[in-house]
Amino acid sequence: MKENKFLYLVNFIACMLVIVIHTRFPGNFGTAMDAVSRIAVPYFFALSGRFLLRDGNEDTAKIREKSGRYLVKILKITGIVYAVYFVFSLVVHIYLGDSISEWLISKYSLQEALWFVLFNSGTYVYDSVFVFDHMWFLFALIYAIGLIYIFAGVLRKWYKWLIAMLLFLLYFGEALQTYYPIRPFGISITTWYVMRNWLFVGLPFVLIGILLSDIIREKKEKIVKHKNIYILMITGGIAMSVAETFVFGKKEVYVGSLIAVIGIFLLSECEAGSGKYLYKIGKKSSNVIYYYHVLVIAVLDRLSYSGVIPYPSMWVKPVLVMVLCLIIFYFAPVIIGKKFCVKGN
Secondary structure, three states, X not given: OOOOHHHHHHHHHHHHHHHHHHHOOOHHHHHHHHHHHOOHHHHHHHHHHHOOOOOOOOOHHHHHHHHHHHHHHHHHHHHHHHHHHHHHHHHHHHHOOOOHHHHHHHHOOHHHXXXXXXXXXXXXXXXXXXXXXXOHHHHHHHHHHHHHHHXXXXXXXXXXXXXXXXXXXXXXXXXXXXXXXXXXXXXXXOOHHHHOOHHHHHHHHHHHHHHHHHHHHHOHHHHOOOHHHHHHHHHHHHHHHHHHHHHHOOOOOOHHHHHXXXXXXXXXXXXXXXXXXXXXXXHHXXXXXXXXXXXXXXXXHHHHHOOOOOOOOOOHHHHHHHHHHHHHHHHHHHHHHHHHHHHHO
């Protein structure tokens, strides 16, 4: 990112917002915060596209080289994250005295394999021990980057049309959720992962990142002159998302989220403030917090169910998980790293 400190700051904010999605404040405040938080995942997808093909003059071979390198990186990360959650779930099931064979059969059934392949969800990526399927993001990213690799030769001919078509289908599907809940594949379209998957969220927002990269590279001098407009896009998009959730109900991606994401990347090219410290957390730990915050939630829940600690209230839990994630994934590594440096000297 060439030290784009503003985007590092947004990374920090976005990973905190993902925690809000999975812990949720109560009441109307919680509903509003959930709507605001829905900007986070589209932002992370767009971020991947924004810096994937930054040069703009890549031929087919170069696009495949860059996307292939990134694909290998994501596959490695996904394998590690998946293994951590698998082992955690296995240990908990053994501790609870559950049948491992029955757990594996139910977790990896053919029906669940279908939901995983189609929607990047199902018990392949969550179970009763960790109940959030946040790993869908990694698998959706693999799909998106894999498709870019395969169709590298026609990427820049098709990507604008694909963005328009997929966004239309996304918001049309979300309109059906509100007004005419059909049942594709025998599942209600209101089921969270029918519209929130690699096709309707992952791919279009990665392509939006690539499009923004092309626009910023070609029109940098004009873009930096309109900082106030981008601030208005972000604030207006966030406000619009809150209004949408109270009018139309909860959605995975609001129209306001799309506007705010675009505004963030355009503003990042201006002289936007990033603070002295928070951007460092985004730079060093936002990815790890995203990958493992559900593990922190699962451990907290397990300790609460076992009576080891009192179950935190809905007001306390989001903040508690944020604090624990910051301590575990940022402050502890920084402190330990400094100690090793002192010893090494």
